[in-house]
Amino acid sequence: MGSQHAKTAPYYFVPGPSKWPVLAGASLLLTMAGASAWVNGYGWGPAANIIGILATIVVLFKWFGDAFAESESGLYGDRIDLSFRWSMSWFIFSEVMFFAGFFGALFYARSVTMPWLADIDHKVIWPDFTAQWGNTPGGTIDPFTKMGPFPIPTINTALLLASGVTLTISHHALRLGQRGKTAFWLAATILLGAIFMGFQVYEYMHAYSDLNLKLTSGIYGSTFFMLTGFHGFHVTLGAIMLAVVLYRLMKGHFTPENHFGFEGAAWYWHFVDVVWLGLYVVVYWL
Numbered sequence: 050m051g052s053q054h055a056k057t058a059p060y061y062f063v064p065g066p067s068k069w070p071v072l073a074g075a076s077l078l079l080t081m082a083g084a085s086a087w088v089n090g091y092g093w094g095p096a097a098n099i100i101g102i103l104a105t106i107v108v109l110f111k112w113f114g115d116a117f118a119e120s121e122s123g124l125y126g127d128r129i130d131l132s133f134r135w136s137m138s139w140f141i142f143s144e145v146m147f148f149a150g151f152f153g154a155l156f157y158a159r160s161v162t163m164p165w166l167a168d169i170d171h172k173v174i175w176p177d178f179t180a181q182w183g184n185t186p187g188g189t190i191d192p193f194t195k196m197g198p199f200p201i202p203t204i205n206t207a208l209l210l211a212s213g214v215t216l217t218i219s220h221h222a223l224r225l226g227q228r229g230k231t232a233f234w235l236a237a238t239i240l241l242g243a244i245f246m247g248f249q250v251y252e253y254m255h256a257y258s259d260l261n262l263k264l265t266s267g268i269y270g271s272t273f274f275m276l277t278g279f280h281g282f283h284v285t286l287g288a289i290m291l292a293v294v295l296y297r298l299m300k301g302h303f304t305p306e307n308h309f310g311f312e313g314a315a316w317y318w319h320f321v322d323v324v325w326l327g328l329y330v331v332v333y334w335l
Contacts, residue, residue, distance in 0.1 A: 058126030069112035076104035137313040141320050148324055151276050158268045183269045190267045194260040198333040201252045205245050206329050212241035213322045226305045235295050242288040249281050287321050290314040
């Protein structure tokens with residue numbers, strides 16, 4: 050929330066009818082229908098997918114614009130602020146469960162399935178199989194090299210940890226009313242996130258071209274790309290959220306007392322940082 054008139058806001062603001070939820074649902078349906086047609090070889094799929102994505106972006110831009118206008122016009126009070134905080138908290142909790150599912154799949158594959166497939170009962174079927182993570186002797190998968198922690202994953206860890214520091218500095222500056230300092234450190238956070246994504250793209254290119262590590266490289270490849278890929282997607286979303294917050298900050302939104310738009314994006318970014326630390330240890334080191 051960025052309202053400068055919280056004290057005069059209604060007890061609880063109820064928005065009027067809106068066309069944006071229906072349009073968002075239609076644009077998302079078109080996006081997914083286009084994506085499904087694309088992967089199944091239908092010629093209309095790519096165009097439908099791109100149109101759906103663009104329509105979704107426009108709808109979100111307009112929808113969030115209405116929310117920003119309501120906030121800045123003084124319609125959001127303490128009750129709305131509390132509902133936003135609970136909503137963001139539950140959303141991040143759902144993201145925790147999302148990544149917990151992938152970490153659970155990785156744990157089950159490494160600690161349960163692999164030893165089970167290598168026991169004496171299965172030696173007749175897979176005599177050359179050994180319970181070594183990332184090892185594929187005797188299998189039908191092309192040989193590949195595991196991704197180690199150096200140097201790119203370690204550099205990316207340093208980048209995300211540094212971005213958490215710069216974001217915290219920016220938040221403290223906003224609470225002190227130092228808008229210029231807030232914008233500078235927020236822009237630095239976004240830049241660090243962009244550099245992180247650049248390194249991850251390079252890492253994927255290195256994995257495919259030099260290590261022969263692909264999404265089809267057995268359970269190791271699928272869990273590696275699913276975990277790191279979804280995390281990269283979340284970093285991208287977090288950077289977009291922070292960029293919107295930076296834009297609003299430059300437009301004069303937020304006050305030292307009321308700035309949940311900033312805080313919600315910051316919560317999400319710190320969550321992304323914590324998830325990466327788990328990935329860095331479990332995926333690259335173990």
